[in-house]
Amino acid sequence: xxxxxxxxxxxxxxxxxxxxxxxxxxxxxxxxxxxxxxxxxxxxxxxxxxxxxxxxxxxxxxxxxxxxxxxxxxxxxxxxxxxxxxxxxxxxxxxxxxxxxxxxxxxxxxxxxxxxxxxxxxxxxxxxxxxxxxxxxxxxxxxxxxxxxxxxxxxxxxxxxxxxxxxxxxxxxxxxxxxxxxxxxxxxxxxxxxxxxxxxxxxxxxxxxxxxxxx
Numbered sequence: 394x395x396x397x398x399x400x401x402x403x404x405x406x407x408x409x410x411x412x413x414x415x416x417x418x419x420x421x422x423x424x425x426x427x428x429x430x431x432x433x434x435x436x437x438x439x440x441x442x443x444x445x446x447x448x449x450x451x452x453x454x455x456x457x458x459x460x461x462x463x464x465x466x467x468x469x470x471x472x473x474x475x476x477x478x479x480x481x482x483x484x485x486x487x488x489x490x491x492x493x494x495x496x497x498x499x500x501x502x503x504x505x506x507x508x509x510x511x512x513x514x515x516x517x518x519x520x521x522x523x524x525x526x527x528x529x530x531x532x533x534x535x536x537x538x539x540x541x542x543x544x545x546x547x548x549x550x551x552x553x554x555x556x557x558x559x560x561x562x563x564x565x566x567x568x569x570x571x572x573x574x575x576x577x578x579x580x581x582x583x584x585x586x587x588x589x590x591x592x593x594x595x596x597x598x599x600x601x602x603x604x605x606x607x608x
Contacts, residue, residue, distance in 0.1 A: 394450045394485055396421035398432045405443055415608055417447035417485055419473060422454040422466045429469040436473070440480055446606045447506065448477045449485025453495050470498060477504045483605050485509055486526075492517050499524055505605065510559055512541045515548055522553055527601055529557045532565045532575050534582050546586045551597040555605070556580060 395404040395418040408416035418439055420432050439445065451473045453466050477484045484506035488495045492513060499521075508521050509529035518528060528549070534542040546554065556579050560571035565578055583598075584591045602608065 395419055396450055397424035398435050399424075401436070401439055405439070415446040415606060416443065417449040417606075418445055419447075419449040419451035419485070420469055421450050422452050422459060422462070422470070422487060425462050425466050425469045427465070429465055433469060433472050433476070437476060440476065440482070445480075445482065446608070447483045447485055448473055448480075449506070450487050450509065451484060452487035453489070453491035454487060455490040455494075467494060467498070470495075471501075474498060474502045474504055477506075478502045483507070483607075485529075492520075496520055496524075499526075507555055507557075507605065509557060510563070511545070512539070513545075514541070515544060518545050518549070522549065527555050527605060528553055529559075530554050530579060530583060531557045531559045532563045532571075532579055534586075535565055535578050537566075543586055546583055551583075551587065551589070551594060552601065554583070554598055555602045556583070556594075556598045 395401045397420055401418045404416045404418060408414045418436055420429060420436065451470055453470060455463055484504055486506060486508050488508060505525045507527045507529045510531050510533065511518060511528045512533065528545060530546060533539050534546065556576055558571060558573055558575050560573055560575065564571055565575050580591055580594055584594045
């Protein structure tokens, strides 16, 4: 996942070097500023010139450090969703304290993707599922106090989920750094919550990702 023009070239380079890395480029809400138009123009150029599997990570974050850029975030996301629709690419979406605004925007576009690391009520999650989005589940679900994540996984079928790490941002309990292998802890917890064997969980969620991102 790319997050701004500062790392898009690195993402493209990695994906061209390693067969099992698939590139996604996007302007993350944390990095939206007055230059967002220029960055999105560059994003459009990258999409035209490279084989991109998704637009992301994009979205809205209205927490205290980023709420001052609320309107710019909405504008930048709106244009990136339009790009996703034009190029028929899925999106990876970050959302924090902004579900009402995000859902309003998503209803304007025929775009699919993942709401990553979603910690919301059942009702809000259902709203995203109704629009055809998957829910990304990561190491937060391993935490004992992550009741909302536990409820979501127990409530909805695995056809609605993909697994992720969100490394390096999400740490497993007792860990000091994130690893890509943390996904196996997430896999085991989803297996515990659903009553399905890990092989079933792995097969279904992997297939969801392959279909969604055209891997």
